[in-house]
Amino acid sequence: MSLDDPKIRQNSGRPIIRQLDETAINRIAAGEVVERPASAVKELVENALDAGATRVLVEVADGGKSLIRVTDDGCGMGADDLPLALSRHATSKIDGSDLLNIRSFGFRGEALPSLGAVGRLKITSRVAGEDAHEIRVSGGDVAPLRPAALSRGTVVELRDLFFATPARLKFMRSDRAEMQAITDVVKRLAMAEPGVGFTLKDVTEGERVILRAEAESGDLWDGLTGRLRGLIGRDFIDNAVRIEAEREGLRLMGYAALPTYSRGAAVAQFLFVNGRPVRDKQLIGALRAGYMDVLARDRHPAAALFLDCPPDRVDVNVHPAKAEVRFRDPGAVRALVVTALRQGLAQEGRRAASTVADGVLGAFRPEASGPRIYQMDRPSQASLIRARDWQAPAFEENALPWVPSARVEDSAPVPEATARPLGAARAQIHENYIIAQTDSGMVIVDAHAAHERLVYERLKRQMDDAGIARQALLIPEIVTLGSGADRLLEHAGDLAALGLVIEPFGPGTIAVRETPALLGAVAVEPLLRDILDQIDDLGGSEALRARLDAVLSRIACHGSVRTGRRMSAEEMNALLREMEATPKSGQCNHGRPTFVTLALSDIERLFGRT
Incomplete structure (x- = not known):
């Protein structure tokens, strides 16, 4: 018997190296790609956008734990594509020759096999001019392809997320918290694509629309302004400064709110690199530096900024979730963001947020208003003067002079x-x-x-x-x-x-x-x-x-x-x-x-x- 025989190694206390099966590999990968239901929604919506969808419908039940369904009108997948899409590292986004020339949201080919490894996944898709087909995978077990009925595009339905890895369910938050995270993901992707219509529904009990954003028309600025007004609010647009700057092949555009429109937490900061929503600490630091001497330490700026740069100057292949990026020249990016923000705020610096006046008026209004009292037409200036003189107090000759308070x-x-x-x-x-x-x-x-x-x-x-x-x-x-x-x-x-x-x-x-x-x-x-x-x-x-x-x-x-x-x-x-x-x-x-x-x-x- 050889010394390398597994039985001898096990008896000697030496660890044994084994080749993991495909199911275990996919479940491990899913732990990086699919952290929570919102991560699954992000991956599926990004696939829809990469497929050229003009409308995306997201339906969720129980905070995404029991159901996530994403429907799009994109190009669809054929009968030969569906089984391949469930294989790890199979993608139509890149050919693998140049990982620094990525122009799509997805490119790793890990999302669908990862979701199929930890949940019950069904994909129905149709390519124009062909029949629709459906494929199912549950806990990593792929069922045979079969015909289906679908007019166009793709429907991806994910049920019982993490049923195959029940330990992950213990780390899930409440349905309300998970739904809030999903809403944030859809909102950020909708900001990145103003020309695409988005709808998010909660179908736990009945059907409730959480978010609806119709496709915006017009030029780039008009579309972006309309989308931000609908998703962040009219107050943000009314109290924000338009930012537009370009240098050394980098372009920055978007809106930055006035300092008096600040927030108590960093909940209104939306940053994008080449259309991809990111949470990059370098960009967040540059945003903070741009507001350095106009905000108190406990206040946070509100902004929606879009940075465009050549794909070979930014690496998006840093983390499986693709939420972080690495710039080839971070100093140039930081300088562009800080300078653009400071110049924009300086140009509009004497403006104060309209919400300040709204707060003042709100403080003046009574808590409960009674029945409306209709007044007569405004009296003339002469009538006002006569009324003032008639109501003026009479002063005695030796009385102290009246001293105004202002x-x-x-x-x-x-x-x-x-x-x-x-x-x-x-x-x-x-x-x-x-x-x-x-x-x-x-x-x-x-x-x-x-x-x-x-x-x-x-x-x-x-x-x-x-x-x-x-x-x-x-x-x-x-x-x-x-x-x-x-x-x-x-x-x-x-x-x-x-x-x-x-x-x-x-x-x-x-x-x-x-x-x-x-x-x-x-x-x-x-x-x-x-x-x-x-x-x-x-x-x-x-x-x-x-x-x-x-x-x-x-x-x-x-x-x-x-x-x-x-x-x-x-x-x-x-x-x-x-x-x-x-x-x-x-x-x-x-x-x-x-x-x-x-x-x-x-x-x-x-x-x-x-």
Whole structure:
């Protein structure tokens, strides 16, 4: 008997190498490709889109655990294609010769065999001019092909997901949570394809439409705008800045919401690369950097951004779920996103989200409104003056003079000023809030917050124009960072531009010779480690710039108009004019709105005049 005989190896305690069967291989692969019902929906809808579908119907029961059915009107599959589609690594998307030239959603050929290995899968399909056929697979066992009835396209029906791997069912969340995940997947794919109609239904009990997006017509921008308005909401489009930029073969387009339209969590961030929805940490980091000095730390931007680049400059073959990508030049991508966002926000920076005014009006409205009271026609100005005089209190000759609670400007409105976006100042109340009149309503300005942003932007311009002053350390500080030292030295030029001068000092060690004077006495090692962490996590570091901006913001806060100071009419109007000319003046340094606009029609509605 040979020493390599399996029985001898087993008796000797040596592990035995076995060839897994096809069913076990598919179930293992399914663990990577199909994490939850939403993953199955994603794979099946992507197959429908790759097949050229113009309408996609997704039907789900019990959060996708008992049924997922995807119907499309694509090109379909023939009798010879259906059995092959259930084989691992069989695909019509690529020929395998160039994995860097992928222009389709799917390309691995793993989805259908993986789904068939862990659930009960039925595929019915028809190619134009041929008969329809159906094939079934349950737990990896494939049934013979048979004729079926279908007018066109493909219907993929998946029942009892994970019945073949019941341990996975224990990790499923509630039906409601799984349905929410499915909705998010369909929504993101619908954003990527505005020209395709999508319908998502919950057929657990009866039939309930969860999402419907009709195919959009028009040019690229019209279609995208209509689709985003329908899926994210009109408020998003009304309070977003159009982003369009191109450099070095990369193109970025989409919408980025105003800072005052931020969110408490990153639930409204939709990122796409060559039409593929992704959750890429480099793009998320670039998005955050674009909003760096206009959002508070606990707020998150809302955006829908589409990045197009040559297929050979991005690797989508990073993870089986294809949710992550790797760029050949991540620095160029980051620079494009950050620059485009900052320029877009700066151009529209004095706008404040309309939802801010809506919130103000909502706060004014009573909880329960009684029966509507109809008023007479508005009286004439002369009648109003006579009524005011008649109701005015009589003052005794020696009584104390009446002191108004607000500074009122008695001069007649200047038409040129009221036509300006922020209008003409009329009063200051509570020694902070400026009331301005416009042709169409009124504006309430937080003078301290507004002036804080103006001073901050002025300081940043001065720092950029004159450069960042450095302070040389009497004794260079030596910091040991191990393998991180080389990665940090790659960014030495960028750090020097911000006032931090570093140079190599032996293996894994860095010498810090100069630091930004604005920071004063700085703990060098923690600063370097923060910068290194950001480089490792996001591909670039904004830590040093963020610290410099924080110091400028603090200076601006202390140097701005203080609450409690009375301003003259000239000062108030000068502040309004500077706000109109200053980027990002619609929000303070912490992301809060600096002004609220109320339309005259809204004000009249508050008083029942409509």
